[in-house]
Amino acid sequence: MRHFTFLYEAPTSPPGSFELENWLTWARTSEPAHADELAFRHELEIGVTNHFQAGIYFADWAYTHANGGSGFNYSDAALELIYNFSNPVIDPLGLSIYQEFKAGDRLLQWESKIIAQKNLGPLILAYNMTLEAVWEGDDLRKTEGELQQAVGASYELSPRLAAGIEFLHEFVFPHWRDAQAISNIFVGPNVSYRRSNWFVTVTALAQATRTEEEPDFQLRTIFGIGL
Amino acid sequence: MRFSILLPGIALLTSCQWTRYYTPPPIAQRTVDLALVQKGRRLFAQRCIECHTLPPVWRYQAEDWPQIVNSMAHRAALTSGEREAIIAYILAARAE
Numbered sequence: 001m002r003h004f005t006f007l008y009e010a011p012t013s014p015p016g017s018f019e020l021e022n023w024l025t026w027a028r029t030s031e032p033a034h035a036d037e038l039a040f041r042h043e044l045e046i047g048v049t050n051h052f053q054a055g056i057y058f059a060d061w062a063y064t065h066a067n068g069g070s071g072f073n074y075s076d077a078a079l080e081l082i083y084n085f086s087n088p089v090i091d092p093l094g095l096s097i098y099q100e101f102k103a104g105d106r107l108l109q110w111e112s113k114i115i116a117q118k119n120l121g122p123l124i125l126a127y128n129m130t131l132e133a134v135w136e137g138d139d140l141r142k143t144e145g146e147l148q149q150a151v152g153a154s155y156e157l158s159p160r161l162a163a164g165i166e167f168l169h170e171f172v173f174p175h176w177r178d179a180q181a182i183s184n185i186f187v188g189p190n191v192s193y194r195r196s197n198w199f200v201t202v203t204a205l206a207q208a209t210r211t212e213e214e215p216d217f218q219l220r221t222i223f224g225i226g227l
Numbered sequence: 228m229r230f231s232i233l234l235p236g237i238a239l240l241t242s243c244q245w246t247r248y249y250t251p252p253p254i255a256q257r258t259v260d261l262a263l264v265q266k267g268r269r270l271f272a273q274r275c276i277e278c279h280t281l282p283p284v285w286r287y288q289a290e291d292w293p294q295i296v297n298s299m300a301h302r303a304a305l306t307s308g309e310r311e312a313i314i315a316y317i318l319a320a321r322a323e
Contacts, residue, residue, distance in 0.1 A: 001278040011276050014304035047304065050273065089250060089272040089281060122280050159279045194278060197302055226302055 003154035003192050005203040005220040006166050007126045010094035010117035012084045013047030018227040020044055027215035035066035037215075039075075045224075055080040060104070076104025088117040088124075108135040122156040124164075133176070145173040154190065163191045166203050184211045186218065197226035251281060252320055259319045266309075267316025274303040274313075284320045292317050 003009065005023075013019060023041035039062040045055045057078040064071060080100040088094025098113035109132065116127040132146040147170070154164030168186040185208040192201035205218045251271055254264045275281055278299070287295060293314050300310050 011273065014274055014277060017304045087269075087272050087276075089276060090268070119276060119280055124280065156280045159282075199278075 001192070001194050001199045002201045002222055002224065003124055003162050003164065004126060004152045004166055004190055005201050005222050006168055006186075006205065007128050007150045007152040008082070008096075008098060008113060008115050009124070009126055010084060010086075010088050010096040010115050012051055012053040012082050012096065013045055015047045015049050017047040018044065019224050020227060021222055021224040023220065023222050025218060025220040028217045029213065029215050031210075031212040031216075033067055035064060037065075038063045051084040053082050055082075057102070060102075074105060076102045076107050076109070078102035078109075082115075088119045093118055106136055106138055106140065108140055109133070124152075124154045124156070124162075126150075126152045126154075143176050145176045147171045147173070152190070154192070160195060161191070161193050163189065166190055166205065168205065182211055182214075183209065184214050185209050188218075199224050251284070251316070252323065254316065254319045254323065259315065263312050264316040264319045267312035267314070268320075270305070270309050271313050271316055274305060274309075275299070277303060284317050289318055289321055292321075 021041075021043040023039075023043065025037075025039040027037045027039065029035045029037075039060065041060050042058045043055050044058070045053060047053050057076070057080070059077060060075040062073055062075060064073070078100055080098065082096055082098045084094070084096040086093060086095050094117040096115040098111075098115055100109070100111040102109035102111070111130060111132045113128050113130045118125045128148070128150045130146070130148040130150070132148070134144045134146075136142045136144070148168060149170075150166065150168045152164060152166040154162045156162045166188060168184075170184045170186075172182040172184065174180050174182070186205040187208055188203060188205035190201065190203040192199060194200075200221065200223045202219070202221045205220075207214055207216050251268050253268065254261065272281065296305075296310055296314050296317070305313070
C-alpha cells in the first residue's frame with residue numbers, strides 16, 4: 001500500500017509477501033516544444049525479511065506524442081533494495097535506506113535514497129533524499145546527476161481513504177557539474193484508496209518553476225495488488 | 228502572524244495527548260506474558276502500518292479484535308503465532 005507516488009515510505013513489506021504494482025505517469029511538457037508522455041512501469045515487490053524488501057522493475061516503457069512524431073520506446077529494467085532500520089510509530093523516527101540499479105537500452109542508472117517517516121495518529125509525514133547518477137546515450141557518455149529532496153504528508157480520512165500533498169525539489173547536474181545546475185520544484189495533491197488486497201494512489205504535480213524540458217504537469221497512478 | 232498559526236499546530240502534533248492516543252502503549256502488567264505482548268506490540272506497529280495507520284486500541288470492543296486481526300492476517304503475512312501475539316498485546320493494552 002502506498003500513500004504517495006513520488007515518495008517512498010519507510011516500512012518494508014512483510015516477509016514472504018508479493019505485490020504487483022503497475023505505474024502510469026502522464027507528463028505534459030510545453031517548453032521548448034509541446035509533448036505528452038505516458039510512462040509505464042511494472043514492478044514486483046517481495047518481502048524478504050521483517051526489515052528487508054526487494055523490487056524488480058520488469059519493464060519501464062513509454063509512449064510519447066510530440067510535434068515531431070509519436071511512438072513507443074522501451075527504457076530499462078531495474079532492481080531496488082530497501083532496508084528498514086526503525087519504525088515510524090514506536091521509534092522516534094522511521095528510517096530506511098534504498099538502493100536502485102537500472103539498466104536498459106543505452107542507459108545505466110544508480111539511485112540511492114534515505115527515507116524518513118513519522119506517523120502521528122492518522123497523519124503520515126515522509127521525507128526522501130535521493131542521489132542519482134545517470135549514464136546514457138549510444139556509448140553511455142552523456143552523464144547527469146540529480147539531488148532530490150521530497151516531502152509528503154498524507155492524512156487517513158478512513159482506513160480505506162487517505163489524502164495529502166507531495167512536494168519535490170530537485171537539482172539536476174548535467175555532466176555532473178554544479179556550474180550548470182538546474183533547480184526544479186513540483187508540488188501537488190495526492191489521494192489513495194485501498195480495499196482488501198489492492199490499492200490505487202494518484203498524485204497530480206505541477207511545476208512551480210519555469211524550467212524548459214521539464215514537465216509542466218505530471219499525473220502518476222500506482223495500482224497495486226497483493227498476490 | 229505565521230507563528231500564531233503554526234505554533235498551536237506544532238504544539239498539538241508534539242503534545243503528550245496526541246502520542247498517548249495513537250502510539251501503541253508499552254505494557255507493564257505482571258499478569259500477562261510480557262515477552263508475548265512485547266512481540267505483539269512490535270508486530271502491530273510493524274505489519275499493520277504497511278496498509279493503514281494504527282487505530283487506538285479502544286476503538287473496537289475487545290471481543291471484536293480477534294476477528295479484525297484475523298481478517299487482515301493474510302495481507303500482513305502473519306503466522307498464527309504472530310496473530311496471537313498481536314491480539315494478546317491489544318487486549319492487554321485495552322485492559323491497562
